[in-house]
Amino acid sequence: MGRRIGADLLFGLTVLTLIGATALLAPVLAPYDPRAFSGQPLERPSRAHLLGTNDVGQDILSELVYGARVSLIVALGAATGTVVLGALIGGFAGYIGGWLDGLLMRLVDGMMSLPRLPLFILIAAFIGAGVPQTVAVISLLFWPTTARIVRAQVQSLRQRGYIRMARQFGGGHLYVLTRHILPQMAPLLISGVVNAAGWAVAMEAGLAFLGLGDPTAKSWGLMMRFALNLPGLLLTDRWLWWLLPPGLCVTLLVLALTFVGIGLERHFHPRLVRRGR
Amino acid sequence: MRARRRVLYLVTLWVVVTVNFFLPRLMPGDPLAALLDPQSSDYVFDPEVRAALAAYYGLDRPLLEQYGRYLWGIITGDLGRSIRLNLPVAQLIAGRLPWTLLLTGTALLLSSAVALAMGAESAWRRGSWTDRLLATGSLIVSNAPVYFVGTALIILFGAKLRWLPLAGGRTPFARYDSLLAAVLDIGRHLILPALTLTLSTLGAKFLLVRNSMVSVLGEDFMLVARAKGLPEGRLKWGHALRNALLPFVAHLAAHAGMTVTGALFIETLFNYPGMGRLIFESVGARDYPVIQGVFLVVSAVVLTANLLADLLNARLDPRVREA
Numbered sequence: 001m002g003r004r005i006g007a008d009l010l011f012g013l014t015v016l017t018l019i020g021a022t023a024l025l026a027p028v029l030a031p032y033d034p035r036a037f038s039g040q041p042l043e044r045p046s047r048a049h050l051l052g053t054n055d056v057g058q059d060i061l062s063e064l065v066y067g068a069r070v071s072l073i074v075a076l077g078a079a080t081g082t083v084v085l086g087a088l089i090g091g092f093a094g095y096i097g098g099w100l101d102g103l104l105m106r107l108v109d110g111m112m113s114l115p116r117l118p119l120f121i122l123i124a125a126f127i128g129a130g131v132p133q134t135v136a137v138i139s140l141l142f143w144p145t146t147a148r149i150v151r152a153q154v155q156s157l158r159q160r161g162y163i164r165m166a167r168q169f170g171g172g173h174l175y176v177l178t179r180h181i182l183p184q185m186a187p188l189l190i191s192g193v194v195n196a197a198g199w200a201v202a203m204e205a206g207l208a209f210l211g212l213g214d215p216t217a218k219s220w221g222l223m224m225r226f227a228l229n230l231p232g233l234l235l236t237d238r239w240l241w242w243l244l245p246p247g248l249c250v251t252l253l254v255l256a257l258t259f260v261g262i263g264l265e266r267h268f269h270p271r272l273v274r275r276g277r
Numbered sequence: 278m279r280a281r282r283r284v285l286y287l288v289t290l291w292v293v294v295t296v297n298f299f300l301p302r303l304m305p306g307d308p309l310a311a312l313l314d315p316q317s318s319d320y321v322f323d324p325e326v327r328a329a330l331a332a333y334y335g336l337d338r339p340l341l342e343q344y345g346r347y348l349w350g351i352i353t354g355d356l357g358r359s360i361r362l363n364l365p366v367a368q369l370i371a372g373r374l375p376w377t378l379l380l381t382g383t384a385l386l387l388s389s390a391v392a393l394a395m396g397a398e399s400a401w402r403r404g405s406w407t408d409r410l411l412a413t414g415s416l417i418v419s420n421a422p423v424y425f426v427g428t429a430l431i432i433l434f435g436a437k438l439r440w441l442p443l444a445g446g447r448t449p450f451a452r453y454d455s456l457l458a459a460v461l462d463i464g465r466h467l468i469l470p471a472l473t474l475t476l477s478t479l480g481a482k483f484l485l486v487r488n489s490m491v492s493v494l495g496e497d498f499m500l501v502a503r504a505k506g507l508p509e510g511r512l513k514w515g516h517a518l519r520n521a522l523l524p525f526v527a528h529l530a531a532h533a534g535m536t537v538t539g540a541l542f543i544e545t546l547f548n549y550p551g552m553g554r555l556i557f558e559s560v561g562a563r564d565y566p567v568i569q570g571v572f573l574v575v576s577a578v579v580l581t582a583n584l585l586a587d588l589l590n591a592r593l594d595p596r597v598r599e600a
């Protein structure tokens with residue numbers, strides 16, 4: 001190792017750290033309780049309220065700071081769920097092979113051609129979209145992408161000489177899996193987590209924007225929805241401190257995750273990239 | 278390969294239809310409980326009335342018979358009735374579908390054309406400032422939420438410059454004297470939503486074209502073509518881009534799905550009278566038959582786009598056809 005960290009990776013990690021720190025330190029950083037009616041409705045930015053207040057007099061900056069928590073919890077939960085499911089199913093299919101592999105891969109094909117957002121909306125409309133439900137549904141809908149990548153990798157690893165050797169020498173399945181296959185999969189799984197986190201953030205914000213979010217967890221998507229619900233918002237300059245900040249935050253977070261994903265890929269597979277140049 | 282694809286398409290379509298049938302029935306309570314929410318004002322408490330309602334909707338029949346009736350309904354174009362508007366769902370969707378198709382079709386064509394031209398140019402001058410700027414810019418725009426990009430465009434062109442209408446698919450209550458006036462009005466309303474959708478779907482396509490173009494440029498036949506002394510334009514567009522086109526077409530299906538997904542958000546934001554707006558309105562009113570109907574139709578559209586892209590790819594690439 002000891003390779004230089006690329007500019008994209010550095011940017012992504014910095015932004016992620018900043019947003020993570022904001023989420024952790026929210027009670028310290030936020031000037032008010034985001035639920036408290038700390039001012040008059042629709043105040044303009046002032047010393048007391050740096051980003052003004054919303055239509056019911058809650059401090060927008062505090063909402064923004066606490067919103068980081070919702071986005072990150074959903075991102076972490078859904079990314080973990082997606083990758084665990086995908087790695088288990090994909091790894092199982094690739095390692096076992098045979099008809100079970102065929103069956104699982106048909107399932108993956110089928111699920112990947114399903115239009116996921118409409119399905120998501122349908123499910124969310126029926127079961128409600130609290131944070132746990134959102135995490136569960138994203139995991140259930142997005143595991144096939146990871147499963148396919150993991151399966152391909154496990155399949156190619158299984159054929160390698162040293163793995164067959166380990167089996168020949170009497171290494172059990174569990175031993176081979178944990179000792180030889182899993183360490184090889186680590187880069188792939190980390191990229192998987194990062195990519196899934198990116199989708200999850202975008203999905204959560206999108207669902208909240210459509211009004212299917214958790215009404216008790218005020219995320220950045222939900223803030224945008226409330227802002228846009230105010231008639232004539234775009235005709236005044238109120239969008240500058242109410243709509244723009246949450247929009248920028250979502251964009252920054254998704255962008256940071258994408259950059260980390262690309263940077264990690266470059267870090268782990270430098271040859272892949274050089275060949276393309 | 279092609280036959281298997283078609284089978285997969287049919288199976289997926291059947292899965293969508295079946296999920297749509299069973300999902301409400303798997304939820305706690307029966308579909309009527311969802312239909313008439315305990316919190317809603319028209320919740321029916323009287324058990325006799327509930328039984329009558331269940332009989333009216335055929336919910337007292339065996340599950341298999343219900344499923345059969347549901348399938349037959351879909352075949353004959355009966356998707357149930359909207360609770361909110363008391364209109365047939367099929368009629369509601371028929372009024373909205375053309376708008377969504379217009380929006381997604383325009384955006385898909387526009388972004389494909391721009392991505393091909395930009396991607397080819399960018400790969401041709403890889404490593405230059407233009408290339409880097411385009412790659413970074415498209416990454417940023419395609420990562421921003423669609424509705425955020427849309428809002429930025431509305432603020433700039435609609436609210437600040439006042440060049441284009443803020444929302445809607447056409448001028449309300451307008452009566453057109455001629456066909457041209459109608460086309461112009463609808464076109465004016467289409468510009469901003471279509472531009473938003475184009476921008477937000479451009480990035481992925483651009484990167485795909487650029488990367489496949491870069492790998493084509495390294496092929497031996499490009500060297501031969503150059504050695505033959507072909508002019509630069511022929512090399513770039515005739516030889517390189519033509520071969521870089523294949524991965525692009527192969528991914529067209531996934532991109533069509535992404536475009537439809539984006540359209541659902543954009544229609545909500547722009548008050549555009551398509552299916553996305555319909556689903557948004559129905560979610561607010563808990564109008565389940567409409568949400569289910571929209572899900573069915575959108576899924577069918579996306580799956581058909583997948584199939585068409587597969588067939589197109591097979592036409593273009595003999596390797597896929599024979600495999």
